[in-house]
Structure formats: structure tokens, C-alpha cells
Amino acid sequence: MSFVLTEDQEMLRETATAFARDELSITHLRALRDAGANGKDAKTRQKLAELGFFGVIIPDEPGAETFGLTGLGQILEAQGATLAATPLLQTALIAASALQLGGSPAQQAEWLPKIAGGETTFALALDETAHFAPYNVSTEAERNGQGYTINGLKKYVPDAHHADMLIVVARTFGESGDRHGLSLFLVPRDAKGVTITELKTVDSHGAAHVTLENVNVAESALIGPADQGADILDPVLDRAAIGLAAEMLGSAQAAFDMTLEYLNNRKQFGQLIGSFQSMQHRAAKMFIDLEMTRSCVASALAAADDGKSDLAELASLAKALASELVHLVSNECVQMHGGIGMTDVADPGFYMKRARVQEALYGSASWHRDRYARLNGF
Amino acid sequence: MAYDNAEQLEEFRLEARKWLEDNCPPSMRTPMRDDEVVWGGRNATFKNPDSKAWLDRMGEKGWTAPEWPKEYGGGGLSRSEARVLEQEMRRIKARPPLFSFGLWMFGPALLEFGNHEQKLRFIPDIVKGKTRWCQGYSEPGAGSDLAGLQTRCEDKGDHYLINGQKVWTSYADKADWIFCLVRTDTSTKHEGISFILFDMKSPGVEARPIQLISGESPFCETFFTDVKVPKEQLVGRVNGGWDIAKRLLQFERSSISAGGFGGTGGSGILGPDEYAKHHVGTDETGRVADGDLRGRIADHKMYTKAFALTVQRQTEQAKAGQAVGHTASILKYAAAKMNQDRHELLIEALGTEGLGWEGEGFDKGAMRVTRQWLRSKGNSIEGGTSEINLNVIAKRVLGLKEHQ
Numbered sequence: 001m002s003f004v005l006t007e008d009q010e011m012l013r014e015t016a017t018a019f020a021r022d023e024l025s026i027t028h029l030r031a032l033r034d035a036g037a038n039g040k041d042a043k044t045r046q047k048l049a050e051l052g053f054f055g056v057i058i059p060d061e062p063g064a065e066t067f068g069l070t071g072l073g074q075i076l077e078a079q080g081a082t083l084a085a086t087p088l089l090q091t092a093l094i095a096a097s098a099l100q101l102g103g104s105p106a107q108q109a110e111w112l113p114k115i116a117g118g119e120t121t122f123a124l125a126l127d128e129t130a131h132f133a134p135y136n137v138s139t140e141a142e143r144n145g146q147g148y149t150i151n152g153l154k155k156y157v158p159d160a161h162h163a164d165m166l167i168v169v170a171r172t173f174g175e176s177g178d179r180h181g182l183s184l185f186l187v188p189r190d191a192k193g194v195t196i197t198e199l200k201t202v203d204s205h206g207a208a209h210v211t212l213e214n215v216n217v218a219e220s221a222l223i224g225p226a227d228q229g230a231d232i233l234d235p236v237l238d239r240a241a242i243g244l245a246a247e248m249l250g251s252a253q254a255a256f257d258m259t260l261e262y263l264n265n266r267k268q269f270g271q272l273i274g275s276f277q278s279m280q281h282r283a284a285k286m287f288i289d290l291e292m293t294r295s296c297v298a299s300a301l302a303a304a305d306d307g308k309s310d311l312a313e314l315a316s317l318a319k320a321l322a323s324e325l326v327h328l329v330s331n332e333c334v335q336m337h338g339g340i341g342m343t344d345v346a347d348p349g350f351y352m353k354r355a356r357v358q359e360a361l362y363g364s365a366s367w368h369r370d371r372y373a374r375l376n377g378f
Numbered sequence: 379m380a381y382d383n384a385e386q387l388e389e390f391r392l393e394a395r396k397w398l399e400d401n402c403p404p405s406m407r408t409p410m411r412d413d414e415v416v417w418g419g420r421n422a423t424f425k426n427p428d429s430k431a432w433l434d435r436m437g438e439k440g441w442t443a444p445e446w447p448k449e450y451g452g453g454g455l456s457r458s459e460a461r462v463l464e465q466e467m468r469r470i471k472a473r474p475p476l477f478s479f480g481l482w483m484f485g486p487a488l489l490e491f492g493n494h495e496q497k498l499r500f501i502p503d504i505v506k507g508k509t510r511w512c513q514g515y516s517e518p519g520a521g522s523d524l525a526g527l528q529t530r531c532e533d534k535g536d537h538y539l540i541n542g543q544k545v546w547t548s549y550a551d552k553a554d555w556i557f558c559l560v561r562t563d564t565s566t567k568h569e570g571i572s573f574i575l576f577d578m579k580s581p582g583v584e585a586r587p588i589q590l591i592s593g594e595s596p597f598c599e600t601f602f603t604d605v606k607v608p609k610e611q612l613v614g615r616v617n618g619g620w621d622i623a624k625r626l627l628q629f630e631r632s633s634i635s636a637g638g639f640g641g642t643g644g645s646g647i648l649g650p651d652e653y654a655k656h657h658v659g660t661d662e663t664g665r666v667a668d669g670d671l672r673g674r675i676a677d678h679k680m681y682t683k684a685f686a687l688t689v690q691r692q693t694e695q696a697k698a699g700q701a702v703g704h705t706a707s708i709l710k711y712a713a714a715k716m717n718q719d720r721h722e723l724l725i726e727a728l729g730t731e732g733l734g735w736e737g738e739g740f741d742k743g744a745m746r747v748t749r750q751w752l753r754s755k756g757n758s759i760e761g762g763t764s765e766i767n768l769n770v771i772a773k774r775v776l777g778l779k780e781h782q
Contacts, residue, residue, distance in 0.1 A: 003691040004698040260776055275781040280772035287771055288708055295687035317680050366673070373676040378651035378666050 002302035003295070005070070012056070012067055013074035017081075019051065024084035026347050029204060032085070038198065038206035039085040040162045049118025054092045057100070058116045068305040069093070069239060073246035073297070080250025083354050085205040087121040090159040093243045094236060095122035098167055098184065102224035102232035107186070111165075123163035123189075124240075125154040125210050126233075132363045134169075134237055135179050135230065139212065141170035147218040148172075150185065150193075153211050158361065160208035161198040163189055168212065173227045182229035186221045187212070203354040238315035241362040242300040245315075248322035248358045249290075249297050255326075255333040255351040256286055262337055279336065286329055293321045313375045316368035323365035326355035390459050394466045401435045403428035407471045412746070415477050419510025420554045429475075436475040437506035443481055446489065451502030457697075479548070480504035480511040482633035484557045487626040491573070491614045500555075500575070512578070513630075514558030514600065515623070516546040522766050524559075525568045525620065529602065531560035538574065538612065540582075540605040546760070550585035550598035553578050559623055562616050573619035575611045582606075592752035593735070627762060628706045634761045635709035636689070647747055650675045650723035657729050671726065678719050685712050704775050707767040714757040714764055721751040 005013065024044065032041055048054060056072040059065070072093055079086055096115050099108055114120040128138060139152025150170050160166065166187045173181030189196065193215035199207045224232045260283060263274030273279055300318040303311050330351040334341035341348045359365060405428045414425050416433055424430040436442050439453065444460040446452020455463065485504045488497060503509040520526035529542025540560060550556070555577055563570030578585070582605040587595035614622055648656075654666045654675060666672035692705050724747050725732045732748055734740025758764040772778045 003694040004700065260778075263778060271781060272779050274778040277769070277781075280776075280778050281765065281768040283776055283778065284711075284768040284771035287776060288712055291708055292681070292684040292688050292712065295691040296684050298691060299687050317683055320680055321684055369673050369676045369680070372680055373651075373672055374665065376651065376676075376679060377664075378655060378672065378675065 002306070003298050005074070009067055009071045009074060012071050013078070015051065016053070016075040016078035019047075020078040020082045020084055023047065024079065024082050024086070026082055026350055029083055029085065029350065033204040038161065038200060039159075039204065040206065041085060044084070044086060045118060045121070048086060048088065052116075053088060054118045055116030056092060057096055058112050068301075069242065070298075070301040070305050073243060073301040076243050076247040077250035077253075077297075080247035080252075081254035083203070083251060083350055087159050087163065089240065089243050089247065090123050090163065091115055091121045094124050094240050095165075095167060097236045097239050098124075098223060098232060101235055102184065102229075104220075104223075106220070107223065111186075120165055121159065121163045122165045122167060123157050123159040123208075124236075125157045125160060125166045125168045125187075127155050127157070128153060129155065132360070132367055134233060135182065136176050137169055137171050137182055138176045139168065139170045141168075141172050141183055141185060143172075144216065147216060147221065148185065150187070150212045150215040150217065153209065155209055156199065156207050156360075157210050158205070158207050160189070160196055160210050161206050165189060166194070166210065167223070168210075169229060169233060179230045181227050182233060183226045184223040184229040184232060185217055186223060187215060187217055191215050191217070201357065203350075203357045205354070205357065235311065237362055238311050239304055241315045241319040241368070242297070242304060244358060244362055245293075245297050245318035245322035246301065248326045248355070249293055251351055251354060251358065252293070252322070252325045252329040253290060255329045255348065256283075256290060258347065259283070259286075259329070259333045259336050266338075273336070282332060282336075286332060289321075289325050289328060293318075293325045296321050313372065316363070316372045316375070319363055320365045320368035320372065323359040323368070326351075326358055330355045387458055387462060391462045391466065394463050395469075397439075398466055398470060398472060401432075402467075402470060402472050403432055406432045406473045406475075408473075409471075410473045416475065416507070417477050417510055417549070417552070418507025419552065420508070421552070422507065422510075429473075432473070433475040433507050440505055442476045442478075442507065443485065443505045446485065446501065446505065450489070450497050451505040476507045478504065478507065478510070479513060480509060483513065483626055483629045484511050486629045487557075487622055488613065490625060491622045495610070496575075496613060509555055510549070510553045512547050512550045512553035512556050512600075514544045514547060514556045516544060518543060518545050518599075522763050524623070525571065527559055527561060527571065529558070529560045530564075531562050531572060531574060531607075533562075533616075534606075537609060538607045540574070540576075540602045540607060542602050544600040544602075545597075546588075547585065547598045547600040548596055550578065550600045551587055556583075556600075557613075557626075559619055562619075568620045569617055571619040571623065572616050573613045573622045574607060575613065576605065576607045580605050580607070590753070591755070592749045594749065594753070630761050631706035631710040631767075634757075635706070635713035647724070647743060647750070650678065650720065650727050653724060653727035657727055657731055671723075675723055675727075678716075678723055681712075681719070682716055685709075685716055688712070704770055707762070707770040707775075710762060711764050711767045711771075717757050718754045721747070721754040725751045 053075055056067045056075065057069060075088060079088065092115065096112065099111050111120065126134060129136060139150065139154065141148040141150045150168060152170060166189055168185045168187045170183055170185060171181050172183040187194065193213045195211040197209040199209065201207050263279055263283060264272060266273050296318045300314040303314045333348040334352055337346060337348050340346045405426055414429065416424060416429050418433065440448060440451055441453045441463060444453035444455040444463050445457065448454035481504060485501060488500060515524060517527045517529060519528060529540065529544065532539045555575060558574050560572055560574055561570055562572040582603040584601045585598040588597045588599060589595045651666065654671055658671060659667045661667050689709065728744055728747060731741065731744050734745045734748060736745065
């Protein structure tokens with residue numbers, strides 16, 4: 001069964017929900033923002049490590065059972081509900097997946113335990129333009145005697161302003177737009193020639209532009225075979241889109257619940273505003289969309305765990321629906337709260353701002369709609 | 379009976395497979411056009427004699443209603459066995475042997491609310507497709523306010539006497555019997571309604587087809603003038619019909635959304651992407667040339683997939699004992715939207731090819747799409763309007779309050 005959690009996954013979900021509610025509330029995000037932390041939060045990282053959240057998809061020993069992406073999806077959904085800024089998507093999902101799918105035994109032995117223990121965090125340095133286009137990579141990695149020299153500029157890299165390691169997608173062959181010729185490299189963020197330009201972003205999570213200027217890495221920094229990085233990158237990006245869709249579902253559900261509570265408390269013209277039919281119908285439509293998106297996210301998470309061949313299609317489905325959902329619900333959340341919804345002191349605006357970032361990463365609704373059509377042959 | 383044993387279930391699968399192989403005629407394993415649908419009843423028509431044989435065999439076995447009790451002619455299968463049967467039928471692309479409001483709506487309600495004699499009398503004939511039922515719910519003045527119905531039912535000692543009018547009675551002109559909501563108490567609204575059954579051949583019953591914008595007339599206006607009904611044909615208690623009516627609406631909404639309003643099945647109609655490729659053309663990479671239309675078709679296809687996954691999720695959750703509230707209203711709303719969007723896209727993709735009405739010069743399939751596009755406008759009205767379903771969700775699921 002793909003839509004009913006196992007007992008273990010259910011317990012993980014409860015732990016994650018309680019943790020997000022008690023320790024990573026929007027009040028926490030607001031405090032970090034006001035302190036200028038820009039998403040950097042060492043204490044939270046420490047607590048996530050203690051809870052074991054970094055190692056959810058990493059087996060204790062080779063071949064052992066894990067909570068799977070379905071389990072990690074529950075944590076991401078919980079953190080989406082409170083808009084928590086954590087390194088989980090980049091490190092526990094993206095980096096762990098890249099190393100598991102493409103890493104050498106030596107790389108896996110070195111890095112997976114460090115990820116699971118929360119000792120090392122990662123950031124995937126991919127995009128070079130304002131829109132997600134995974135093969136539009138101009139950053140070059142040129143062979144030198146012992147390894148490679150990397151030059152290029154990566155834009156809006158989530159977590160790059162605090163991650164320990166970067167996974168840099170560079171071109172070892174061909175030109176921007178080609179699928180063939182991409183290669184993935186492990187690059188320490190403090191390597192010589194790496195410049196991190198921290199960005200203050202609309203969602204208060206922060207991000208960074210990364211400049212790579214004659215950065216030398218050893219042969220052993222290459223994840224998987226040279227030129228064939230897309231074979232690793234594609235499934236990793238599908239998983240990233242699915243994980244982010246789970247987070248977005250959590251955000252949408254929380255913004256919806258907040259709206260519903262307001263509809264049942266706020267009075268105008270002597271009536272609860274939630275008793276007006278125009279409001280009821282809009283709320284009911286949002287609920288239907290939430291239910292539909294929940295089905296898509298759950299089946300995409302399960303497809304990743306079961307190694308299903310329609311993973312790409314389900315990833316695009318989940319990310320596209322979740323994108324439309326977060327915009328609908330967060331915009332309605334502001335509108336239905338009226339004037340208070342426009343103020344900084346209230347929470348609705350936080351959801352609306354984060355929704356834009358969530359949509360832009362790993363493919364917008366348009367990008368995934370386009371791919372869904374292509375995968376279906378039209 | 380309680381067959382949760384995997385081994386026994388596998389045994390049942392093999393039995394069912396063999397029986398279907400032996401009994402399902404090859405011509406019943408092909409896509410079905412609208413005019414080949416079998417509705418059963420006293421005046422049943424069978425375009426293909428195989429469809430009669432198929433109905434008779436399935437009806438005899440009780441497999442038109444696999445989960446209904448054997449005692450009343452049903453298949454007596456468990457939920458898991460019924461699912462296996464469904465899978466096996468799908469495997470050989472078997473046509474549904476019978477389309478029937480009796481199977482989808484009235485039967486389940488009668489099994490829940492009827493007495494033993496009523497079930498013995500009516501259920502076996504539904505299973506075998508011998509009686510075709512119609513639904514006497516809507517009235518001209520009531521519309522979505524179903525409980526506002528006025529059709530009077532008076533107690534005349536040894537019988538009831540019915541006077542009034544129904545509207546939107548699907549296939550009333552072709553049905554044998556009607557299950558009907560009537561007013562037995564005028565001093566109160568919901569508590570004055572009863573649920574009664576009678577033969578459409580009874581003196582005083584008249585059905586007049588209503589022509590729709592699609593040029594077709596699946597619905598009727600139905601008139602009752604001094605119709606005498608035996609007392610044993612009232613289901614449940616006098617003035618207790620509203621509970622039955624509501625339950626039956628749930629079955630109706632579920633059956634409507636389960637089929638996604640038909641149309642998508644074996645009707646021989648291509649998808650909007652296929653029509654768009656053919657009539658709009660493709661670019662050098664094989665994509666639909668009109669990018670905006672292509673995006674909207676993709677949007678629709680994703681919605682359709684999300685709908686199917688939601689049906690699957692709710693089934694699995696129900697099986698795992700996790701309650702899902704008012705699923706029928708959620709799916710009814712979504713199914714109506716889905717089917718209407720689909721037909722809008724089909725018509726748009728067809729361009730002027732989709733503007734034919736009858737005669738020569740237009741493709742027959744395309745003209746079928748045009749009629750179905752017009753028919754689909756009723757999807758958000760029949761079986762509870764979209765607005766009524768949104769009201770149900772807002773109040774019963776989301777707990778939003780009534781206007782004071």
C-alpha cells in the first residue's frame with residue numbers, strides 16, 4: 001500500500017510534527033529574521049542531528065531498512081507547515097541521494113555517516129540563470145594533471161551560505177543545453193577560489209551566489225563517471241522536486257488551517273465571515289485541491305521508494321500541483337485575513353513569500369507542466 | 379466468506395479467470411460505444427445478441443452486483459474478492475454487462491433500509507437486469523432544495539394516492555419502476571417526506587422527454603395523477619424518507635464520480651492531446667504547436683491523474699480503517715470539473731471540425747464529442763450541484779458555521 005504509512009513512518013511523522021510545532025514555529029523563523037540570521041541556525045542543526053533526521057534515507061549498515069523517502073517526506077511536510085529553514089532538503093535528501101545513486105564505495109563510506117550524524121551539510125550548486133534549466137550549465141571543469149580545475153558562477157544556491165560542502169554541477173564536455181557532458185564534483189566550501197556571496201531573500205531563508213575561480217579538485221572529487229552526471233542528476237532532481245512538494249503541501253495545509261480558524265472567529269456585519277457562502281465555497285475548493293495534491297505527493301514519495309519507472313512523471317505531477325496549491329492557499333490566506341493579512345505582525349505573508357521560493361526551486365509549475373506533456377508524448 | 383487469506387484469494391482469482399474466459403463472449407471484450415450500452419428492463423434492447431448472453435450469465439452468477447448477499451441474488455463476494463473480479467474483468471477488457479440505476483443507487487439503499495420482503499421482491503430483478511429503475515427526486519419548484527418537494531402522497535386506508543410532478547427524471551420514458559420521494563406531511567419540511575416505489579405502468583403516470591441543448595433527451599418531466607400505490611411499497615417508515623434519500627444521494631455521487639461521468643471509457647473518443655496533434659499540428663519536436671493549448675491540456679491531464687490517485691488513496695485509507703469524511707462530495711465536485719474541462723479542450727482542439735451538428739461533411743466521432751460537450755454542462759448540476767457539494771464540504775468537513 002502506498003497511501004498508508006507504516007507504524008515506524010507514522011511515529012516519525014508525529015515526532016517531526018511535534019518538533020516543528022514546539023521548536024521551529026514561525027515565531028522562531030521571525031526571531032531568526034529579526035536577528036539577521038538569514039536562515040543560519042546552528043542550534044537547530046544540532047537538534048536535527050540528535051533526532052536522527054539527517055539519516056532518514058541512509059541505512060545503518062549496507063542493505064538495512066530505512067524510513068525511505070516517504071519517511072523523510074513526513075519530516076519535510078512538518079517543516080513546511082512552520083516554514084522552518086533547515087539543511088534537510090539539501091543534505092539529508094539531495095546529497096544523500098546523489099551519493100547513494102552515484103557515489104563510489106569510498107565516497108559513500110566517507111560521507112554518508114557524516115551526513116547521517118549531522119556533521120557535514122551540503123548544498124547543490126546547479127542553476128546559472130534565473131530559471132531552473134538543469135542542462136544549461138556553462139561552468140567548466142577542465143582536466144589538469146591530478147584532477148580538475150573548475151570555473152563558473154552558480155546562482156541562488158540554497159544553503160550555500162552555511163553548508164560545509166558543495167556538489168557542483170560542471171561541464172566536462174559539450175556546451176550549455178547538452179545533457180551529455182555534465183559531471184558532478186564534491187567541493188569544500190572553503191576550497192581556494194570559492195567565493196560565497198550571501199543573499200538576503202524574500203522568505204528569510206537566505207541563499208548564496210557561488211563563484212568558482214580556478215578551483216582545483218582531485219580526481220576523487222568526481223561523483224560517478226565524467227560526462228555522465230545527468231544520469232545521477234536527473235533522478236536526484238526528481239527526488240528533490242518530490243521532497244520540496246512534500247514541504248509545500250505542509251505549508252499549504254498550515255496556511256489553510258490558519259485561514260479556516262480565522263473564518264470561524266472573525267466577525268463582520270454581525271456574522272462570522274466563515275458563514276458567508278462566498279468564503280465557504282473558496283475554502284471548500286482549496287480543500288479539494290489539498291486532497292488532490294496530497295494524493296500526488298504520497299504516490300510520488302512511494303514511487304521513489306519502490307523504484308517505479310514513472311518516477312519522473314509523478315515528480316512533475318507532485319511539484320506542479322503543489323506549486324499551484326501553495327500560491328492559491330497563501331494568497332487566499334492573506335485575502336481572507338483582510339487588512340491584518342497585509343501586516344508583518346501576522347503570519348500569512350510569510351507563507352506567501354516562501355511559496356514563491358518553493359515554486360522557483362527545482363522547476364516551476366510551468367516547467368513541470370511542460371515536462372509532463374513531453375513525458376506523455378504531446 | 380471472510381476471505382483474507384492470500385492463498386484462498388489466489389484460488390478465487392483462478393476460478394474467476396477461468397469462468398470469465400469461458401463465459402465472456404469475444405465481442406464483449408471490445409470498446410463499447412454509447413449506443414451499445416445495455417440498460418436491461420422489461421423492454422431491454424440488445425444491439426448485439428452477445429450482450430444479452432453476457433448479461434444473462436453475469437446476472438445468473440450474481441456478478442453484476444458481486445458484493446450483494448446471495449440470498450437476494452447477489453454474488454456474495456467479500457470486498458477483496460470483488461476487487462479481484464474487477465481486476466480480472468479489466469484484464470480481458472470485459473464490458474460492464476449492465477448499466478443500471480438499480481445497481482448503482484436504488485439497490486444499495488434498499489439493502490440498507492428495505493424489509494426482507496421488499497428485498498426479495500426487487501433486488502434479484504435488479505441483479506439480473508430485469509427491472510429498469512428511474513429516480514423520482516427533483517421537482518420543478520424545488521431544484522437543489524430537494525426537500526422542498528411538493529408531490530403529495532395521501533393515505534387512503536388500503537392504499538396511497540399520489541399527485542404531483544417530477545422533473546429531470548432520467549429515462550423515465552424507458553424505466554419500468556420508479557423510486558420516488560413524496561410528501562406525506564405538509565406541516566414540516568424534512569420530516570414530512572417518504573420513500574415509495576411504484577410501477578411506471580400504473581394508471582395516472584405520464585413521462586414526457588425533455589429536449590436538451592445537446593439535441594438529446596435523456597431526461598423527462600414526469601406527471602402523477604391519482605396514482606394508486608399498494609401500501610407495502612413504502613420503504614422505511616412514513617415520514618422517514620429523508621434519511622434514505624440522503625444515503626441514496628451518496629451512492630449517486632459516488633457512482634457518478636467513479637465513472638468520471640463516463641465519456642472517457644470505451645466511447646471511441648480520442649484524448650484532447652491526440653485531437654490537438656491532429657488538428658492544431660505539431661512543432662519540429664513533435665509537441666502540440668500551440669503552446670498555450672498544450673499547457674492547458676497538460677494541466678487537465680495532471681488533474682485527471684490526481685483525481686485517480688485520490689480515489690485510490692481514499693480506497694486504501696478506508697481499507698486501513700482511516701475514516702475519510704464526505705468523500706462523495708469531494709469526488710463529485712472534482713469529477714464534474716474534470717469532465718467539463720476535458721470537453722472544453724476537446725472542442726477547442728477540434729476547431730471547426732467540432733462545430734458539426736448532423737449530416738455529412740463532419741466526422742461522426744467529432745459530432746459525438748460536440749454532443750457530449752453540451753451534455754457535460756449538466757455534470758455540475760445533476761446529482762447535487764457543484765455549489766451544493768461545496769456547501770456540504772464547507773459545513774460538514776471544514777466545520778464552517780451557518781449564517782445566523
